[in-house]
Structure formats: C-alpha cells, structure tokens
Amino acid sequence: MVELSRRRAIEDVASELFRAHGYAATSVRDIARGLEIQGPSLYAHVTSKEDVLWAIIDRAAGRFEAAADAATADARAGDPAAAIEALVRAHVRVITEDVGAAAVFVREWRALGDERRATVLHRRDAYERRFREVVETGIATGDFEITDPALAATAVLSTLNGIPGWYRPDGRLPAGRVADHFVDLVLRMLQGASR
Amino acid sequence: MVELSRRRAIEDVASELFRAHGYAATSVRDIARGLEIQGPSLYAHVTSKEDVLWAIIDRAAGRFEAAADAATADARAGDPAAAIEALVRAHVRVITEDVGAAAVFVREWRALGDERRATVLHRRDAYERRFREVVETGIATGDFEITDPALAATAVLSTLNGIPGWYRPDGRLPAGRVADHFVDLVLRMLQGASR
DNA sequence: CCTACCGATCGGTAGG
DNA sequence: CCTACCGATCGGTAGG
Numbered sequence: 445m446v447e448l449s450r451r452r453a454i455e456d457v458a459s460e461l462f463r464a465h466g467y468a469a470t471s472v473r474d475i476a477r478g479l480e481i482q483g484p485s486l487y488a489h490v491t492s493k494e495d496v497l498w499a500i501i502d503r504a505a506g507r508f509e510a511a512a513d514a515a516t517a518d519a520r521a522g523d524p525a526a527a528i529e530a531l532v533r534a535h536v537r538v539i540t541e542d543v544g545a546a547a548v549f550v551r552e553w554r555a556l557g558d559e560r561r562a563t564v565l566h567r568r569d570a571y572e573r574r575f576r577e578v579v580e581t582g583i584a585t586g587d588f589e590i591t592d593p594a595l596a597a598t599a600v601l602s603t604l605n606g607i608p609g610w611y612r613p614d615g616r617l618p619a620g621r622v623a624d625h626f627v628d629l630v631l632r633m634l635q636g637a638s639r
Numbered sequence: 640m641v642e643l644s645r646r647r648a649i650e651d652v653a654s655e656l657f658r659a660h661g662y663a664a665t666s667v668r669d670i671a672r673g674l675e676i677q678g679p680s681l682y683a684h685v686t687s688k689e690d691v692l693w694a695i696i697d698r699a700a701g702r703f704e705a706a707a708d709a710a711t712a713d714a715r716a717g718d719p720a721a722a723i724e725a726l727v728r729a730h731v732r733v734i735t736e737d738v739g740a741a742a743v744f745v746r747e748w749r750a751l752g753d754e755r756r757a758t759v760l761h762r763r764d765a766y767e768r769r770f771r772e773v774v775e776t777g778i779a780t781g782d783f784e785i786t787d788p789a790l791a792a793t794a795v796l797s798t799l800n801g802i803p804g805w806y807r808p809d810g811r812l813p814a815g816r817v818a819d820h821f822v823d824l825v826l827r828m829l830q831g832a833s834r
Numbered sequence: 835c836c837t838a839c840c841g842a843t844c845g846g847t848a849g850g
Numbered sequence: 851c852c853t854a855c856c857g858a859t860c861g862g863t864a865g866g
Contacts, residue, residue, distance in 0.1 A: 466749060468663035472845060484846075485851045493845065551746065554661060589827075592820055595812070598805060599798055599824050606797020617790070625787060629794050632784075632831045633824050667861060679862075680835045688861065 459544035504549035524582030540619035589636035654739035699744035719777030735814035784831035
C-alpha cells in the first residue's frame with residue numbers, strides 16, 4: 445500500500461469497522477487501535493467521531509454523483525437502455541472500488557446528526573431521481589414496460605445496494621463480471637417482455 | 640390496539656427504535672421510555688438487551704420460513720414462475736405485516752453475539768437456497784434465462800429486502816400492490832427475453 | 835414495577 | 851502523538 449495521508453488512513457480503518465460492526469458499536473479507541481495509536485491521539489487528526497463518519501459518507505456520495513455525471517455524459521441521449529446500463533455500471537464500479545465506504549454509505553447514514561442526515565437524504569433523492577428519469581424516458585419511448593417508475597427506480601437501487609453486503613474484491617466474481625450481471629438483471633427488470 | 644403481552648409490547652417498541660436508530664444506538668432506557676416505565680423495570684420482563692433483539696430477529700426469521708413453507712406447498716411443482724411468484728408474495732407479506740421487525744431482521748443481525756449471529760446466517764443461507772433452487776429449476780425447464788443462479792437469488796432477495804427501507808402501512812401503495820409490482824419486477828428479472 | 839446504585843466504557847479535553 | 855483525566859451514559863443488579 446502506498447503512502448496515504450493520515451487522515452485518509454483513519455477513514456479507511458473506520459470504514460471497515462463501521463461496515464463490520466456499525467458506527468454506534470465502534471468506539472474511537474477501536475479506530476485508534478487499527479492505526480496502532482492511542483485513542484485520544486486520533487483527535488490530533490479529526491474533530492469528532494461523527495466527522496469521520498461524515499467524511500466517509502460525503503466522499504462516497506460524491507463518488508456516486510461524479511460517476512453518474514460521467515455515465516450520463518457518455519450515454520447517447522434517446523437510448524434509455526444504454527443510459528441505464530451506464531448508470532448501473534457506474535454505480536457498481538463505485539461500490540466495488542471501495543466496498544467498505546459503500547457499505548457505510550448505504551447503512552450508516554442514520555447515525556449522522558440531523559442536518560447532515562437531511563443533506564445526505566436530499567442527495568440520495570436527487571441521485572435516485574436520475575434513475576427514475578431514465579425509466580420515465582424509457583416508458584415514453586416504449587423501451588421499458590414499467591407502470592410505476594418511482595417504485596422501479598427504488599427497486600433498481602435496492603438491488604444494486606445489496607452488493608456491499610456480499611461483494612469481496614477477492615471473491616468468486618471480479619467486479620467487471622458483477623457489473624455485467626447486474627446490467628442484465630436490471631435491464632430485464634425494466635424491459636420486461638415475456639409475460 | 641388490543642391487549643398485548645407485556646413481553647410482546649416490549650419487542651414492538653424495541654423494533655421501532657432499533658429500526659429508526661439501530662440496536663447499538665438504542666438504550667435500554669429508550670425502550671423503557673416507550674413503555675412509560677423506568678429503565679431497570681424492563682429487567683422484570685427480559686434478561687438482557689440482546690435477548691430483545693434476538694426475540695425480534697428469531698420471530699421474524701420464523702415468519703419468513705413459515706411463509707415460504709406455505710408458499711412452496713401451495714405452488715404447483717414444475718412451474719418455476721409460479722413458485723417464485725409465491726415466494727415473492729410470501730416474503731413481501733411478511734415484510735409489510737411487520738415492517739419494523741423486518742427492518743431489524745435485515746439490518747441488525749450484526750449486533751447479535753457470535754453464536755446467535757451464526758445461527759441467523761445459517762437460516763438466511765437456507766432461506767436463500769429455496770430461491771436459488773427454484774431459479775435452478777427454472778433454468779433447467781427453460782423458463783428462466785439466468786447464467787448465475789446464486790447471484791440471481793441474492794439479487795432477488797436484495798431487491799425485496801429494500802422494501803423495509805421505504806414501505807409504510809399508510810403509504811402511497813397498499814401492501815398488495817407492492818407485492819404485485821415486485822412479482823412483476825422479479826419475474827422479468829429472471830425470465831428475460833427482449834435483449 | 836420502583837429507587838438507589840454499580841463498574842465499565844463512552845467521546846472528548848488538558849497539557850504536554 | 852502521549853498520559854492523565856473528565857462527566858455522561860451505558861447495561862445491569864440489589865433489594866424491596
């Protein structure tokens with residue numbers, strides 16, 4: 445592992461602990477132990493335990509948003525299936541590139557204070573809206589066979605957000621294959637046909 | 640609300656608090672406050688905080704298993720689509736009948752002690768296997784167009800287990816409509832066709 | 835079901 | 851980054 449900023453190392457250790465045990469069940473001293481320093485020494489680098497959680501979640505949110513921006517820019521307008529494929533690949537890539545942070549982002553936002561929690565929920569809403577709008581476009585073009593686009597978008601994201609629950613970088617399926625499978629599953633979910 | 644056993648009332652209050660804030664972030668005194676008694680009084684009814692979590696999770700697991708048993712008994716053998724539909728309807732029904740308990744079951748099993756956590760994970764594996772076996776049957780009969788049945792079963796359950804994250808009994812969609820939509824989405828995910 | 839209380843641990847600060 | 855320490859809160863017990 446290359447040199448990381450101390451601050452980033454703290455967040456990586458904390459991500460793994462928050463993912464494995466949850467934010468509330470992880471103590472500041474647990475994080476410090478993972479860095480082989482004393483508990484209070486952590487406060488030379490962070491101002492509070494919640495700041496560490498916020499840094500992890502804020503960065504993860506930013507990576508999802510940036511990846512979706514790039515995916516949307518790449519995909520040709522007027523092809524909803526291609527647009528969904530790009531969004532799914534982007535989402536899966538962000539998850540598999542840092543599955544610890546993704547798990548914390550998906551599960552631990554409830555532990556944030558009111559203001560930050562509200563901010564994260566708004567950003568999640570805006571992010572989900574991108575999926576929903578593509579679903580709506582696909583309904584309009586006749587590519588998708590969906591009667592409730594809001595529910596379909598929620599279901600798609602639930603499907604993808606299960607990945608941090610089982611994906612491991614050294615697991616049976618490499619990240620690219622995971623993305624391929626979920627692109628197929630999601631597209632079929634939306635396109636329907638055989639019934 | 641009808642008379643409930645005191646023990647059951649404790650579990651219902653705890654379910655809501657565990658769902659909203661997580662097990663670790665909920666104190667025994669928080670649970671007691673929801674019942675309008677003092678913190679230590681709770682111990683007249685339960686032996687530990689973890690016992691309450693276990694009771695919620697164990698009961699939820701039993702309800703999922705019993706519902707799947709009934710669904711499997713009902714569905715005609717040799718029709719994988721009907722079998723999946725019955726399993727999905729059973730799963731959604733268990734979630735929507737007690738969304739608090741379902742959320743705790745899905746999210747909070749990490750907080751159990753080693754032995755109980757291992758037990759729950761084995762039961763989850765066995766439960767997921769039922770879905771996977773129907774997927775495998777569907778591949779064999781040609782009804783399903785799936786290349787990785789284990790991943791497909793995991794994806795289906797992730798999709799369904801997102802429901803406790805947003806479903807509310809007084810929400811826009813009644814439980815039966817939620818089940819209808821997820822049956823459609825899941826069947827299309829498995830049956831494929833249009834690509 | 836209550837009051838009084840316990841030891842352990844929590845997040846965090848003081849002062850190097 | 852350390853040691854020494856703080857007040858608050860935790861799960862849980864004693865003894866009615």
